[in-house]
Amino acid sequence: MDIQKIRLDFPILSRKVNGNQLIYFDNAATTQKPRQVTDAITDYYNNHNANVHRAVHTLSMEATEAYEESREKISNFISARNLSEIVFVRGTTEAINLVAYSWGLSNLNKDDEVLLSLMEHHSNIVPWEIIRKHKGFTINYAKIKQDATLDFEDFESKLSKKTKIVCLNHVSNITGTINDVKRLAKVAHENGSIVLVDGAQAVPHMKIDVQELDVDFYAFSGHKMLGPTGIGVLYGKKELLENMPPFQGGGEMIKEVSYNKNKCEVSWSELPGKFEAGTPNICGVIGLGAAIEYLKGIGMEEVYEHEKELTEYTVKHMKECDKIKLYGTNDLSKRCGIIPFGVRDISAHDVALLCDNYGIMIRSGYHCAQPLHEILKLKSSARASFYIYNTREEVDRFIEVLKAFN
Numbered sequence: 001m002d003i004q005k006i007r008l009d010f011p012i013l014s015r016k017v018n019g020n021q022l023i024y025f026d027n028a029a030t031t032q033k034p035r036q037v038t039d040a041i042t043d044y045y046n047n048h049n050a051n052v053h054r055a056v057h058t059l060s061m062e063a064t065e066a067y068e069e070s071r072e073k074i075s076n077f078i079s080a081r082n083l084s085e086i087v088f089v090r091g092t093t094e095a096i097n098l099v100a101y102s103w104g105l106s107n108l109n110k111d112d113e114v115l116l117s118l119m120e121h122h123s124n125i126v127p128w129e130i131i132r133k134h135k136g137f138t139i140n141y142a143k144i145k146q147d148a149t150l151d152f153e154d155f156e157s158k159l160s161k162k163t164k165i166v167c168l169n170h171v172s173n174i175t176g177t178i179n180d181v182k183r184l185a186k187v188a189h190e191n192g193s194i195v196l197v198d199g200a201q202a203v204p205h206m207k208i209d210v211q212e213l214d215v216d217f218y219a220f221s222g223h224k225m226l227g228p229t230g231i232g233v234l235y236g237k238k239e240l241l242e243n244m245p246p247f248q249g250g251g252e253m254i255k256e257v258s259y260n261k262n263k264c265e266v267s268w269s270e271l272p273g274k275f276e277a278g279t280p281n282i283c284g285v286i287g288l289g290a291a292i293e294y295l296k297g298i299g300m301e302e303v304y305e306h307e308k309e310l311t312e313y314t315v316k317h318m319k320e321c322d323k324i325k326l327y328g329t330n331d332l333s334k335r336c337g338i339i340p341f342g343v344r345d346i347s348a349h350d351v352a353l354l355c356d357n358y359g360i361m362i363r364s365g366y367h368c369a370q371p372l373h374e375i376l377k378l379k380s381s382a383r384a385s386f387y388i389y390n391t392r393e394e395v396d397r398f399i400e401v402l403k404a405f406n
């Protein structure tokens with residue numbers, strides 16, 4: 001992997017912030033975009049712009065072709081069985097809301113249970129808590145161990161015959177902990193529960209094969225994997241998606257709307273159209289397709305190895321500094337390139353602001369996962385997170401800056 005060559009594709013990496021060379025370590029929030037992605041979007045608007053799936057004219061055909069080509073790229077990228085299993089949504093948040101509102105409202109009742117974990121992002125907690133108010137089911141939360149890994153025994157003990165769905169993240173956005181989703185899905189299926197995985201922090205960083213993992217739903221966001229904002233994917237097993245009612249109504253998602261006796265009879269489109277109401281984010285889909293091509297050009301194994309190596313290097317050097325406290329498991333084989341930490345006597349926000357003075361972008365706060373912070377008894381945390389363009393030299397500078405804090 002030629003990082004210096006990769007960096008040339010990202011114009012933003014050459015800018016300065018506060019007089020210093022930009023160091024971008026906030027990749028878990030969103031990643032930077034290579035020229036190949038912005039060029040694909042510009043090309044669509046400059047040369048092919050039209051609505052998709054509607055008209056017979058040339059531009060609409062070209063736009064539709066590019067849009068559907070991206071669906072094929074994404075389907076291959078995560079090894080889905082069928083193109084109809086790839087639904088375009090705004091992002092992970094909307095994908096989980098789609099499942100909660102469509103599958104959840106029609107399948108969950110008062111005596112049922114939903115199993116989440118205490119390491120979920122708010123977007124995998126709040127939709128379930130909202131629909132619980134409508135349907136009155138119970139939500140159980142699997143515990144987290146002190147090293148911020150999932151307590152598997154507790155997870156297993158909370159699976160009951162009433163558990164209809166298990167919703168877990170693949171990789172924690174706070175600690176980078178990688179959950180053994182394949183094992184968790186197997187246990188959940190043996191119990192008769194279906195499985196939704198929040199893959200927002202996994203798909204950008206490792207090879208994902210939804211068939212091998214054997215999960216029922218898998219959600220992710222384009223903007224965390226070099227793509228544009230406002231586009232994401234819900235993968236769902238065809239048999240499940242086929243039996244779910246639409247999430248939103250409008251154009252595109254209907255087969256027929258016929259008026260009869262002061263009433264409109266509506267029938268739904270085939271998958272995945274049933275879940276893609278209205279004019280979609282066409283340039284977002286095309287941009288995400290370009291992002292996937294870019295990642296495939298590098299190879300997901302290479303991406304994973306690069307981040308693993310950089311994380312090991314960073315953790316080793318951060319440990320040398322006694323005022324830095326690292327959170328999360330010490331077993332780096334169970335971690336992605338996300339490093340949560342604190343600096344003695346300095347709040348997380350101040351650490352982030354001080355880093356910003358030196359052109360280093362890191363995140364601070366709850367990172368949309370307040371329950372996990374409460375369990376770990378943290379008021380907040382600082383977080384550095386890596387991607388394909390980050391280097392050891394950037395890490396050296398970061399540690400130098402941290403060491404200089406008083």
Ligand SMILES: Cc1ncc(COP(=O)(O)O)c(C=O)c1O
Nearest residue numbers: 091092093121123173198200221
């Ligand atoms: C684990 C996890 N799940 C869900 C989300 C929500 O993603 P989005 O805001 O793209 O919908 C994030 C975003 O940070 C995340 O890290």
